Amino acid sequence: xxxxxxxxxxxxxxxxxxxxxxxxxxxxxxxxxxxxxxxxxxxxxxxxxxxxxxxxxxxxxxxxxxxxxxxxxxxxxxxxxxxxxxxxxxxxxxxxxxxxxxxxxxxxxxxxxxxxxxxxxxxxxxxxxxxxxxxxxxxxxxxxxxxxxxxxxxxxxxxxxxxxxxxxxxxxxxxxxxxxxxxxxxxxxxxxxxxxxxxxxxxxxxxxxxxxxxxxxxxxxxxxxxxxxxxxxxxxxxxxxxxxxxxxxxxxxxxxxxxxxxxxxxxxxxxxxxxxxxxxxxxxxxxxx
Amino acid sequence: xxxxxxxxxxxxxxxxxxxxxxxxxxxxxxxxxxxxxxxxxxxxxxxxxxxxxxxxxxxxxxxxxxxxxxxxxxxxxxxxxxxxxxxxxxxxxxxxxxxxxxxxxxxxxxxxxxxxxxxxxxxxxxxxx
Numbered sequence: 508x509x510x511x512x513x514x515x516x517x518x519x520x521x522x523x524x525x526x527x528x529x530x531x532x533x534x535x536x537x538x539x540x541x542x543x544x545x546x547x548x549x550x551x552x553x554x555x556x557x558x559x560x561x562x563x564x565x566x567x568x569x570x571x572x573x574x575x576x577x578x579x580x581x582x583x584x585x586x587x588x589x590x591x592x593x594x595x596x597x598x599x600x601x602x603x604x605x606x607x608x609x610x611x612x613x614x615x616x617x618x619x620x621x622x623x624x625x626x627x628x629x630x631x632x633x634x635x636x637x638x639x640x641x642x643x644x645x646x647x648x649x650x651x652x653x654x655x656x657x658x659x660x661x662x663x664x665x666x667x668x669x670x671x672x673x674x675x676x677x678x679x680x681x682x683x684x685x686x687x688x689x690x691x692x693x694x695x696x697x698x699x700x701x702x703x704x705x706x707x708x709x710x711x712x713x714x715x716x717x718x719x720x721x722x723x724x725x726x727x728x729x730x731x732x733x734x735x736x737x738x739x740x741x742x743x744x745x746x747x748x749x750x751x752x753x754x755x756x757x758x759x760x761x762x763x764x765x766x767x768x769x770x771x772x773x774x775x776x777x778x779x780x781x782x783x784x785x786x787x788x789x790x791x792x793x794x795x796x
Numbered sequence: 797x798x799x800x801x802x803x804x805x806x807x808x809x810x811x812x813x814x815x816x817x818x819x820x821x822x823x824x825x826x827x828x829x830x831x832x833x834x835x836x837x838x839x840x841x842x843x844x845x846x847x848x849x850x851x852x853x854x855x856x857x858x859x860x861x862x863x864x865x866x867x868x869x870x871x872x873x874x875x876x877x878x879x880x881x882x883x884x885x886x887x888x889x890x891x892x893x894x895x896x897x898x899x900x901x902x903x904x905x906x907x908x909x910x911x912x913x914x915x916x917x918x919x920x921x922x923x924x925x
Binding site (some may be wrong): 697699702706711733737738739740741744 | 806876878880881882883884886887888893898899900901904905908924
């Protein structure tokens with residue numbers, strides 16, 4: 508790449524750095540990547556300035572072809588950090604990538620102004636610049652994607668921990684309110700929690716409440732049955748409660764055999780559990796009106 | 797040869813399995829247990845498996861067999877003390893030990909057996925005390 512080694516871009520950039528920065532910032536603000544105060548103008552300016560500085564430093568010491576090279580490390584780190592924080596702040600991928608891509612227009616304008624005379628050279632320089640900026644744009648998008656994936660993974664993990672509580676409702680009676688779709692991983696967690704709690708508390712009846720389960724298909728039903736069977740092996744009976752009208756219809760249409768006592772509401776299930784364990788809840792003597 | 801002790805507790809026989817089961821031992825246990833059931837005219841069998849950290853299809857089938865034999869001899873069988881991990885493994889294997897009653901521990905198992913025997917009523921004329 509003869510063009511890149513003799514490129515005038517680094518010198519031009521250095522010379523017109525402040526002018527370029529100003530028009531770049533203008534572009535960024537115009538394209539509304541400054542989302543309703545989520546990121547300050549000062550912060551944006553600082554980030555842009557830093558990037559431009561490292562970009563020029565990188566251009567000077569490295570060929571523009573390969574951004575994985577050592578001399579681009581600073582720029583890469585800067586962009587990773589930037590992209591990561593944007594992903595955390597909830598920016599869209601385009602908004603994040605616009606940061607890089609909006610550099611194109613001011614840069615090309617600058618090149619056009621400076622290398623007006625030589626059309627051949629201008630073409631070469633613009634090609635070099637656009638290739639480099641595209642690469643960095645893609646890099647930003649990649650990092651953004653990675654950061655989002657991390658967030659999703661973390662949330663899934665947290666959800667798993669959050670959504671499987673076992674509640675001791677009464678002496679010998681446990682409740683497991685299930686929220687969200689039951690997949691095999693969650694069933695495993697629910698089952699382990701439930702069985703361990705049965706041992707710990709010596710409960711005889713577990714009420715599995717599926718009010719928060721959006722749909723019951725054959726797979727979910729199978730998971731429910733597994734949980735019920737495991738509890739039964741430990742000597743505890745299960746009652747399934749919180750079956751919504753649509754779910755009752757689905758269960759029948761799918762021909763599922765739950766093979767376990769089910770109640771429409773948790774209250775009904777609780778009443779049955781009390782009866783089965785031979786306990787009664789009574790109203791205290793007449794209260795003063 | 798090792799042997800699994802069978803203890804009489806009230807109207808029940810208590811069997812506590814604490815060693816690895818194998819074919820011969822299982823057969824010996826079935827022999828002993830049926831013999832004891834007839835001898836003592838016990839009405840219930842309590843099998844404690846709290847010491848087992850592995851229950852496979854072989855032990856599952858043995859338990860089912862014992863329950864079936866006991867039923868023929870007019871006795872109820874209750875399996876007690878299954879560990880959570882064992883229960884999960886059994887369910888994953890698709891073995892739900894249908895036809896076997898379970899309880900959390902020996903106490904509850906005894907209570908359950910007594911309830912079952914009482915529920916069966918006075919029609920079992922020759923019941924032991």
